Structure formats: C-alpha cells, structure tokens
Amino acid sequence: MPQSPLPAAGRGYLAIPGPSVMPDVVLNAMHRPAPNIYAGALPDMMPDLVRDLKKVARTQGHVALYISNGHGAWEAALSNVIAPGDTVLVPTTGHFGVGWAGMAQGLGAQTEMIDFGTSSPMDMARITAALLDDTDHKIKAVLAVHVDTSSSVRTDIAALRAAIDAAGHPALLMVDCIASLGCDVFEMDAWGVDIMVTGCQKGLMVPPGLGFVFFNDKAAAARTQMARVSSYWDWGPRANPQDFYQYWNGTAPTHHVYGLRAALDLIHAEGMQAVWARHDQLARAVWAACDAWAAAGPLRMNVSDPLHRSRAVTALRLDAPMGTALRDWTQTHLGLTLGIGLGMADRADPAWHGFFRLGHMGHVNGHMIMGLLGGIEAGMTALDIPHGAGALSAAAAVISEAPT
CATH class of the missing domain: 3.90.1150.10 (Aspartate Aminotransferase, domain 1)
Incomplete structure (x- = not known):
C-alpha cells in the first residue's frame, strides 16, 4: 500500500538555484509601511548602499540599479553599448548563454556563437582564434556567463580576459554573474571585466525584482558612442544621480531597497x-x-x-x-x-x-x-x-x- 504524504508541518525548503532562501532579517526589513520617497531615511541610505553593493562586486567602477529581473539587466547592459548591426561574440556553456545571445539578436545585434556544450568549460584558445580572425574589429563585445545556472558550469573569467588580451582585441568583456555573485569568487576589477550584470534573488538573498549593471570607465566611454539609448535603460543618470528618483528613473522599489540594505549588512558582517x-x-x-x-x-x-x-x-x-x-x-x-x-x-x-x-x-x-x-x-x-x-x-x- 502506498505511503501517505507526511503531515504538513515545519518549514518548506526551497532548494532550487534561485530564488534562494530569504533571511528573516531581510523579510522583516521589508515588512513596513510605505516610506517617503522624497526625503528622509530611504534617500539618505542610497550612497552607502551603492558603496556596499560595489564591494560585493569587487569594483571601484559604476553601478546602475533597475527594477527588473536578470533578463532586464541583460537588456540594460546591451542597450548602453551595443547598437543595431553591431556584432557580439558569445561563447556558451548552457541555456543562459544562449538566452543572452538571443536577447542581443532581438536588439538588432549580429551574434557569433561558440557552443561548448553543457558539461565542459570554454576552450580559451578557440575564443582567441575567433577574435584574431576579426581583423576589422567588428566584434564589439564578448558576452559570457560566469555560472550558467542550467548546467552549473563555472567559467574562468580571468582566463577569458587573458584570451581576449592575447588577441589584442578591443572588445568589451561583459559577464553575467546572476547565479554567482556573492557565492562563487568573482573579482570584477582584478579580472578586467568591463560590464557585469546580476540580480538580487540569488547570492544577494532578496526577493526577485532588482537588476544591477556594473561598468567601468571603458564601458562608460563606449556608451558615449551610442547614437541613442532609451531614457529608461540609460545607465548614466542611474549611476550618477542628482536626485533620488534618478537611481530608478521614477518611483523606487522601496521595500526591495530596505531588504537589500539588510542583506548587504549580513554579507559584510560575515x-x-x-x-x-x-x-x-x-x-x-x-x-x-x-x-x-x-x-x-x-x-x-x-x-x-x-x-x-x-x-x-x-x-x-x-x-x-x-x-x-x-x-x-x-x-x-x-x-x-x-x-x-x-x-x-x-x-x-x-x-x-x-x-x-x-x-x-x-x-x-x-x-x-x-x-x-x-x-x-x-x-x-x-x-x-x-x-x-x-x-x-x-x-x-x-x-x-x-x-x-
């Protein structure tokens, strides 16, 4: 006779690769009335929050904050540096590398993909060879996923930077750290990453809803060469706000901000x-x-x-x-x-x-x-x-x- 399910008692355990388990202190920080978005504690906390967020990414560069999931961060990053007709090189190790390439195509970019399957690391020599073949430097960026959540393959980003440098190629290095940030070792500045995207719902331990794009001065210079970027995706005002609303290009995700503050406190205390x-x-x-x-x-x-x-x-x-x-x-x-x-x-x-x-x-x-x-x-x-x-x-x- 089949066994009956156990009684519904105790906490469930969501052991999926994101959204991750949310700390009580994060959830409690979000459980409050709507705050004033024009003055007071919420606007005042933003400079320190941005500083502490960049400490997790290991960068002295810039960060733009979006009300989005990781896919929104993908589009934000692409929209600031890739114009229709530009070419991107996308080495893939799983579902999400293919997905980012598809988004680039949807924005009008040409994609050159190198498929390394779903169980193997990237062959950096093949990437160098592809960039050496691009003698006209049509490739504007290399898009890579640090940890592809579908396959669990972790890419050696420092080695990828070396592969680009070995070709003497000026392409931007753009990295998806949605699954890895705050879990796997990642060093944005030390590894020479130009643009990094992530979301709040995995290593950052906040309910889904925030996307982040970190970028360095080389990427900021590439942004100035774009003929147009929509006012919503433009990372300039978000990374250099004169007023609180510019962090979000409108109304802030108030309760997510409180949750993120609590999560960053946990991370840096550890x-x-x-x-x-x-x-x-x-x-x-x-x-x-x-x-x-x-x-x-x-x-x-x-x-x-x-x-x-x-x-x-x-x-x-x-x-x-x-x-x-x-x-x-x-x-x-x-x-x-x-x-x-x-x-x-x-x-x-x-x-x-x-x-x-x-x-x-x-x-x-x-x-x-x-x-x-x-x-x-x-x-x-x-x-x-x-x-x-x-x-x-x-x-x-x-x-x-x-x-x-």
Whole structure:
C-alpha cells in the first residue's frame, strides 16, 4: 500500500538555484509601511548602499540599479553599448548563454556563437582564434556567463580576459554573474571585466525584482558612442544621480531597497572571503554525497571536473524519469523542492525527466545542506533508485572541516 504524504508541518525548503532562501532579517526589513520617497531615511541610505553593493562586486567602477529581473539587466547592459548591426561574440556553456545571445539578436545585434556544450568549460584558445580572425574589429563585445545556472558550469573569467588580451582585441568583456555573485569568487576589477550584470534573488538573498549593471570607465566611454539609448535603460543618470528618483528613473522599489540594505549588512558582517569559503565548503559537501551515490547507481554530476563546477548550483543527471520522480517525492513527502532540469533537454523530450538541480546559494548553512542531502537519500530509497552508501557521512566529513 502506498505511503501517505507526511503531515504538513515545519518549514518548506526551497532548494532550487534561485530564488534562494530569504533571511528573516531581510523579510522583516521589508515588512513596513510605505516610506517617503522624497526625503528622509530611504534617500539618505542610497550612497552607502551603492558603496556596499560595489564591494560585493569587487569594483571601484559604476553601478546602475533597475527594477527588473536578470533578463532586464541583460537588456540594460546591451542597450548602453551595443547598437543595431553591431556584432557580439558569445561563447556558451548552457541555456543562459544562449538566452543572452538571443536577447542581443532581438536588439538588432549580429551574434557569433561558440557552443561548448553543457558539461565542459570554454576552450580559451578557440575564443582567441575567433577574435584574431576579426581583423576589422567588428566584434564589439564578448558576452559570457560566469555560472550558467542550467548546467552549473563555472567559467574562468580571468582566463577569458587573458584570451581576449592575447588577441589584442578591443572588445568589451561583459559577464553575467546572476547565479554567482556573492557565492562563487568573482573579482570584477582584478579580472578586467568591463560590464557585469546580476540580480538580487540569488547570492544577494532578496526577493526577485532588482537588476544591477556594473561598468567601468571603458564601458562608460563606449556608451558615449551610442547614437541613442532609451531614457529608461540609460545607465548614466542611474549611476550618477542628482536626485533620488534618478537611481530608478521614477518611483523606487522601496521595500526591495530596505531588504537589500539588510542583506548587504549580513554579507559584510560575515565578510566576502568568509562568504566564498562557506559556499565552497557546502558545495564540496554536496559533491561528496553525489560521488558516494554515484558509486553504485545512475546519478551523475553534470560537470565532472570540480575546477569547473559552481559553488552556487549543482546540476545532476539520473536516468529518466527518475529525476522528476525524485523531485515529486521530496516535494510531496518532505516539503523539499529541488530544481527542475533547465535547458538540458526540451520539456517535450522524455530525457528532460532525468535532470534536476540543487541550489546551495545565499542564506544556507551546514545543517540545511545535510537536510537537503538526507531528503534526497530518503527519496532515492523510497523510489528504489540505486545509489551508493555513505553519502551523508561523506558530506558530514566535509562540513566538519575547520573553515579555511
């Protein structure tokens, strides 16, 4: 006789790769009446908020703030430096690199894509070669995703900068850090990134609704060569506001601003190095469990080499339809929501049911990860999915290590 679902008690656990778990202090900061948007505490907090946001991005450059998700940040970045007819080079490692290229095409740009698949890192020599072939410098920018949330491939952005420099090419380096900022190590200025985009709903731990575009002086100079940029997307007034409303080109997302202030306080109280180390340790615990399960079963991590795995998300493969069956079981019986397999197969393809993803980003700690892994093991046991033993012990051994 089938087991009944567990009683609906306790908190659910949203273990998808964004939106991430929201800290209570962030939610509490947002739970307030509407503030005055013309004077007082809200406008007064903005200079320090912008300073602290740039500290997370590791930049002394500029930042423009938008009421948007990550796709809006994509469009904002492109709109300020890419005109219709311009060419962009897009090396891809998953669904979101392809998506950013599609947005560039929708804005009238020509795209040259180099597809590295969904499980492998970029071959930087191929990128250098493509730029060397562009002797007329038609390519205005290289668009890259630091961590593609669909595949969990992490790109070596410093190596990509070196590949562009090896070609002696003037193209802007534009990087999507929507999944990685505040989770994986990222150094905007030190790595020579010209434009970076992100959203608030992952490593920044704020409900979806804010997009950010960081840019340096080289990118600002490229903006001056544009014949036109819509007043809404123009990053100039947003990055150099004379009045509070110019940060947002209109009414501010007031409660998101309060939430972001609380989130930045949490991040900087912990310290960026400690935030990165925590994400690294928790990711390695997830991988240790997955390696143990894979020793006697079909589960596989999508990215085989740890050097190229994200510390924010892990994409996994099971024989279809076991991935969907496992997600359904953990959701129904445990209140544990695992991420769908996104971009690894078309949803009409039965193979789609063999993929799922784990988010381990933002407001997470060791006991949460152990609970996540324990829930997965319970689901595999209940569904008779073959798996190796010792996964939880392997994860616990990693979590027990002294912080580095």
